[in-house]
Amino acid sequence: MKKITIIAILLFAFTLQAxxxxxxxxxxxxxxxxxxxxxxxxxTVFIFSEKGILNAARSxxxxxxxxxxxxxxxxxxIIVMTSxxxxxxxxxxxxxxxxxxxxxYKKDNAILYFTKLEKLDLPPEIEPAATEKPTLSFTYNDLxxxxxxxxxxxxxxxxxxxxxxxxxxxxxxxxIIYTVTSFRDGRKPxxxxxSSRIVFDEAEQTIDxxxxxxxxKDYIDMNENPISINxxxxxxxxxxxxxxxxxxxxxxxxxxxxxxxLGNLECTxxxxxxxxxxxxxxxxxxxxxxxxxxxxxxxxxxxxxxYTKVYTLKEIK
Numbered sequence: 001m002k003k004i005t006i007i008a009i010l011l012f013a014f015t016l017q018a019x020x021x022x023x024x025x026x027x028x029x030x031x032x033x034x035x036x037x038x039x040x041x042x043x044t045v046f047i048f049s050e051k052g053i054l055n056a057a058r059s060x061x062x063x064x065x066x067x068x069x070x071x072x073x074x075x076x077x078i079i080v081m082t083s084x085x086x087x088x089x090x091x092x093x094x095x096x097x098x099x100x101x102x103x104x105y106k107k108d109n110a111i112l113y114f115t116k117l118e119k120l121d122l123p124p125e126i127e128p129a130a131t132e133k134p135t136l137s138f139t140y141n142d143l144x145x146x147x148x149x150x151x152x153x154x155x156x157x158x159x160x161x162x163x164x165x166x167x168x169x170x171x172x173x174x175x176i177i178y179t180v181t182s183f184r185d186g187r188k189p190x191x192x193x194x195s196s197r198i199v200f201d202e203a204e205q206t207i208d209x210x211x212x213x214x215x216x217k218d219y220i221d222m223n224e225n226p227i228s229i230n231x232x233x234x235x236x237x238x239x240x241x242x243x244x245x246x247x248x249x250x251x252x253x254x255x256x257x258x259x260x261x262l263g264n265l266e267c268t269x270x271x272x273x274x275x276x277x278x279x280x281x282x283x284x285x286x287x288x289x290x291x292x293x294x295x296x297x298x299x300x301x302x303x304x305x306x307y308t309k310v311y312t313l314k315e316i317k
Contacts, residue, residue, distance in 0.1 A: 020072040022098045023048050023079065027114035028060060034110040045117065046089075053305075054081055054089055061121045063182065063190040066305060079105065133183045133308055136279040136298045138271050143249035150249045156240060158252035159284070160268045163239050164232040166290040167207050170243070171200040171229070176291060177315040183308040194311065195219075196243060205229045209243035243290055247272030247280055258283055258293040260313050267293050291316060 029042040047055035047064055052071055057064040068083025068090065076094075083089035093107040103114040145151045176196045181189050195212040197219040206226035210219035227235055227242075241247060250272025258267045267283040274280055279300065283293040295311035 020074065022100065023072060024050055026117040026120060027103050028117050029112060029114055031113040032110055045120065046114065056089065057120060060117055063122065063184050064120065132189060134296050134310060136281055136296060140249065140273055143251050143272060155250055155252055159240055160286040161240065161284060161289040163235050163242060166242055167227065167229045167232055169289040170198045171207055173198050173316060175317050178311040179314045181310045201226065241282065244292060244295065245274045247274050249273055260293045261315060265293060
């Protein structure tokens with residue numbers, strides 16, 4: 001009897017391990033059932049990597065990007081995903097079915113169906129021209145003052161925007177659109193659009209910035225925390241670079257006239273590092289608070305985790 005129990009335990013553990021290994025791979029989203037409504041025609045690919053890295057691509061022919069991390073809870077049979085990018089990649093998903101060809105799970109009251117892809121149909125690897133891929137040579141120490149500290153007040157005083165200026169300027173606009181060129185792992189650069197929607201609630205006197213999710217086909221806000229215009233002083237310390245990411249240490253390195261879709265505009269140039277240790281360079285349009293003429297983000301990591309992204313202002317309306 002004891003031997004039978006041990007064998008049963010081993011078989012159960014083997015089954016759980018096998019189920020986890022089947023999750024690893026490239027999964028093409030095909031169908032979503034949400035509140036009884038069935039939606040098809042998706043092209044998004046979820047990539048559950050062996051080392052707990054969660055990548056995603058807009059299609060099987062698009063360059064994947066890291067969107068978060070994942071792990072499998074064997075006891076509860078759920079995939080736990082963590083992401084600051086998109087709520088589709090954040091939260092718990094209860095496994096319904098998984099085998100060598102199919103994966104389905106329930107998440108946020110919706111059921112998602114996937115089919116297995118053996119590999120992505122990516123373009124051949126080529127080395128981008130040196131002039132196409134910018135580099136950011138500064139280091140963390142370059143952003144410190146002579147006493148090895150960060151002069152937060154001194155640098156902040158040089159910035160062209162204050163949070164109340166940003167809020168009052170953005171409330172008159174609906175969308176800000178950037179063209180993004182992404183360089184990853186020596187492959188051909190991939191370009192796409194990023195659209196930010198400005199949501200101004202006149203009754204509540206709040207403003208929110210929502211990023212368009214190509215996966216959800218809707219504008220979403222990961223924080224879901226609108227900022228009160230009447231209490232903007234409470235946000236001043238944290239949101240100098242609103243609506244983009246706050247930089248931890250930074251230096252104001254000068255001003256420059258930049259050609260944009262809105263004409264030649266004077267910009268304040270800032271170099272810094274954000275909370276994810278990305279190097280960031282901002283061109284902040286002086287007389288258009290909250291709007292950046294250009295942004296460069298560089299992640300210095302070994303493949304496949306390093307990347308360079310260049311945001312160029314395309315439209316503001």
